[in-house]
Amino acid sequence: MPTVQFRLNGAAIVVDADPDQMLLDVLRNRLGIAGAHFGCGAGECGACHVMVDGRAMSSCDMPMWSVENKDVVTAEGLGTVEQPHPLQRAFISEQAMQCGYCVSGILIGAAALLKRNPLPTEAEVREALDRNLCRCGSHNRMVRAVLRAASEMALP
Amino acid sequence: MTSPAPKLPVSLVANPRLSSWVRFTGDGRVAISPGKVEIGQGIVTALAQIAADELDVDISKVEMIRASTAASPNEGVTSGSLSIQQSGRALRQVCAEVRQRFLFAASERLGVDAALLDVDDGTISGPGNVSTSYWELSGDVSLDHDATAGAAAKSAARRAVAGHSIQRVDIPDKVFAQPRFIHDQALPGLLHGRVLRPDISGAKLIALNETAARAVPGRVAIARDGGFAGVIADAEAAAEAALKALRKGATWSAGEPLPDEDDLAGFLKSQPVETTVIDTKPALSPREHARTLRRQYTRPYIAHASIAPSCAMARWDGDRVHVWTHSQGVYLLRADLAIVLKLPAENIVVEHMEGAGCYGHNAADDVALDAVLLAKAAGGRPVRVQWSRHDEMSHAPFGAAMAIEIEADLDADNEIIGWRHAIWSNGHAARPGRAAQPALLAATEIANPYPRMISTNPPAANGGGGDRNSVPLYDFPAWTITSHRLLTMPVRTSALRTLGGQGNVFAIESLLDEIAALRGEDPIAFHLRHLRDERARDVIRAAARRAQWKPQKQAGIGHGVGFARYKNTGAYCAAIAEIEGADDIRVKRLTLAVDVGEAINPDGVINQIEGGAIQATSWVLKERVRFDRSRITSTSWTDYPILTFSEVPAVDVEIIQRPETEPVGAGEAAHGPVTAAIANAVFDCLGVRVRDLPITRDRIIAAMELAS
Numbered sequence: 115m116p117t118v119q120f121r122l123n124g125a126a127i128v129v130d131a132d133p134d135q136m137l138l139d140v141l142r143n144r145l146g147i148a149g150a151h152f153g154c155g156a157g158e159c160g161a162c163h164v165m166v167d168g169r170a171m172s173s174c175d176m177p178m179w180s181v182e183n184k185d186v187v188t189a190e191g192l193g194t195v196e197q198p199h200p201l202q203r204a205f206i207s208e209q210a211m212q213c214g215y216c217v218s219g220i221l222i223g224a225a226a227l228l229k230r231n232p233l234p235t236e237a238e239v240r241e242a243l244d245r246n247l248c249r250c251g252s253h254n255r256m257v258r259a260v261l262r263a264a265s266e267m268a269l270p
Numbered sequence: 271m272t273s274p275a276p277k278l279p280v281s282l283v284a285n286p287r288l289s290s291w292v293r294f295t296g297d298g299r300v301a302i303s304p305g306k307v308e309i310g311q312g313i314v315t316a317l318a319q320i321a322a323d324e325l326d327v328d329i330s331k332v333e334m335i336r337a338s339t340a341a342s343p344n345e346g347v348t349s350g351s352l353s354i355q356q357s358g359r360a361l362r363q364v365c366a367e368v369r370q371r372f373l374f375a376a377s378e379r380l381g382v383d384a385a386l387l388d389v390d391d392g393t394i395s396g397p398g399n400v401s402t403s404y405w406e407l408s409g410d411v412s413l414d415h416d417a418t419a420g421a422a423a424k425s426a427a428r429r430a431v432a433g434h435s436i437q438r439v440d441i442p443d444k445v446f447a448q449p450r451f452i453h454d455q456a457l458p459g460l461l462h463g464r465v466l467r468p469d470i471s472g473a474k475l476i477a478l479n480e481t482a483a484r485a486v487p488g489r490v491a492i493a494r495d496g497g498f499a500g501v502i503a504d505a506e507a508a509a510e511a512a513l514k515a516l517r518k519g520a521t522w523s524a525g526e527p528l529p530d531e532d533d534l535a536g537f538l539k540s541q542p543v544e545t546t547v548i549d550t551k552p553a554l555s556p557r558e559h560a561r562t563l564r565r566q567y568t569r570p571y572i573a574h575a576s577i578a579p580s581c582a583m584a585r586w587d588g589d590r591v592h593v594w595t596h597s598q599g600v601y602l603l604r605a606d607l608a609i610v611l612k613l614p615a616e617n618i619v620v621e622h623m624e625g626a627g628c629y630g631h632n633a634a635d636d637v638a639l640d641a642v643l644l645a646k647a648a649g650g651r652p653v654r655v656q657w658s659r660h661d662e663m664s665h666a667p668f669g670a671a672m673a674i675e676i677e678a679d680l681d682a683d684n685e686i687i688g689w690r691h692a693i694w695s696n697g698h699a700a701r702p703g704r705a706a707q708p709a710l711l712a713a714t715e716i717a718n719p720y721p722r723m724i725s726t727n728p729p730a731a732n733g734g735g736g737d738r739n740s741v742p743l744y745d746f747p748a749w750t751i752t753s754h755r756l757l758t759m760p761v762r763t764s765a766l767r768t769l770g771g772q773g774n775v776f777a778i779e780s781l782l783d784e785i786a787a788l789r790g791e792d793p794i795a796f797h798l799r800h801l802r803d804e805r806a807r808d809v810i811r812a813a814a815r816r817a818q819w820k821p822q823k824q825a826g827i828g829h830g831v832g833f834a835r836y837k838n839t840g841a842y843c844a845a846i847a848e849i850e851g852a853d854d855i856r857v858k859r860l861t862l863a864v865d866v867g868e869a870i871n872p873d874g875v876i877n878q879i880e881g882g883a884i885q886a887t888s889w890v891l892k893e894r895v896r897f898d899r900s901r902i903t904s905t906s907w908t909d910y911p912i913l914t915f916s917e918v919p920a921v922d923v924e925i926i927q928r929p930e931t932e933p934v935g936a937g938e939a940a941h942g943p944v945t946a947a948i949a950n951a952v953f954d955c956l957g958v959r960v961r962d963l964p965i966t967r968d969r970i971i972a973a974m975e976l977a978s
Contacts, residue, residue, distance in 0.1 A: 139507050148454040149447030153577050154659040158907040161577055189447040202445045209437060209873055212881050213310025214444030215451060215578045215626035240915040247907065249577045250310055250627045251884030253918040255877070 602703025775942025828955025
């Protein structure tokens, strides 16, 4: 079995994987990751978004060969209960979800945005999250949470 | 004369045993076991608030148990915005009685009059520094008694938790990606299953060449039962590959033709129907009739389109099976499984796990039967089945298309003197567990198949189905409301949020707006003039005040109003839409006022109303199940687009709190009023009435051509 090596949430790993196998499948079924969800399998909904070298990308249609030596971050890699990412804190403060199935992908989209644009406008947040679908209608709470996290992160 | 026995809440009549709801655990916590389930609406948190309040324990000590047929009270289905009314009232009563039983026991142990005892975070104390606790007494106090309605719940003023916004108990897990969804559960030895379904609507599997599928590495079994076929594999990707190979070997019968998607009204009005007169109000003193306005409104089939495809797990042990599901009704699903499997219900345990929001009866129950059937071939190992996006968008039930015709008789002053409202629609409910035949998809595919269940409508006493919200709340002098339920069902339908409520409110409120405009009367004033219920008037006035009605007329901007009381018995909601209309319609702002009686978790209510308003905006502007004459074609997010972040309007919600009034649910209150408010704002902006949903650019152009 060929191997693929990459960084997952900060740790270097090597996995036995068919190079054409999808990253989402390996993350969920081999590496115990719950922070990337299957939604459509076609890169259309954002539920499976992970950060690859700092950019939010679909993992459901991303073959393993393409993540060789890349830095992959899932929602698990953003923060923990003990040391939450400001986005995670803000999503709790704003109660920014209903069912929450889309949330891990949206946290990744927002984290990637704040990396490249630490103080986005509301319109920029919405534009960045247009690749993520939410069916419950929690969009406005999520946008508020992202803006809250951004202003918190900007504090000295 | 004897006084009538105190009345128990319906869920307590069905499940009176106190111990089935509440248990004090060895680790100093209290386990609360409702029969209703979390579907993203925050119900588990609201119920925990009610329990914490009545028992006087800190909410952090309340452990909410997921519903399971193994132990939970049977509360039917989590639907219809009834969970607060049913489960909330039951728990409030149960906890009040449990508290009282413990106070009596504490009184005995401490030698203090029960009236002098107080409970603080589960510690029961009295004068002279004496104290005990629920946990110390739990060996002495049996909760294996039936509720009697003998203890009174706290008055609103004494509630410390219910009525206040608190953070939902499920949100931290979801933010920190802790496995909480059924999709994330990893049972030991788990196998993955996939089911083969046709592209052609109504086609049956008539032959299957399994050769290619058998050659797929990792395949464990191919399961066949008549026209039901699926694969099990040791890995998810292998199951997908085996399904793909199986599909190549499948031969299907011709399907059943689908209607013309561009003439839904023509189709709905040409089918055999069962006709019911829902309500009539004869005119007492007929006024002189000057003219009749006759208008037809339609709404398309709408997909539940959950973000997660439906998923279930099942494991057989001899002739017993355990099922994990995100169904809205564990007992109802169990009843249907028992029919299909020809097993006593006791052999089946159905346990709830959270899925994504479902918004009604989607494929959650169907996939559970799929998992049970596939797991028969798994040799006692658990099997997880997850539907594809394609199947979720084509084989799950849809919200029913509707054609609604209203004739309004007007007098010489254009005042309404008569009103006839007729609905043509498939039934809005085909949930499992309510009939002698199962409602599950695979039941129609197996050898000796059951016929597809033609959806029906809940009785008017339960809010009705296609007729939901069709009886006007207005003081019109006369009306007749008629519902025609289709007896054919080429497109599978079942419960979608509001059932027929969204369509009926859209129709009624559109025509009211049209008549107000004909009279040159402000629509808010027109509404208030025809409503006697002060709670209805209050939400309309509150929304108007908050939206600064009516903002100055500006080119390219329109405002509209919509109002309904959900099911005519639930939450009151008024919505005002501000839209921008040029080439396309853009909803800029929605202002809503809502009255749910006592709001247990006010922020939870606001969240539900915001979500409902945004989802309704998506339905109105974009959503329509697409099909040709042989297959559903809107099987991806590209073909079934929903509202995106950039398209979502600002939503502003005001709650009118009535702590002394019985609480009702909030999940479905906004859809009808928002739909109507947007349609009426389109008229205000562009001067045309669009009476067919969704309101797309093409529909606006067509309406303009019709008007000119």
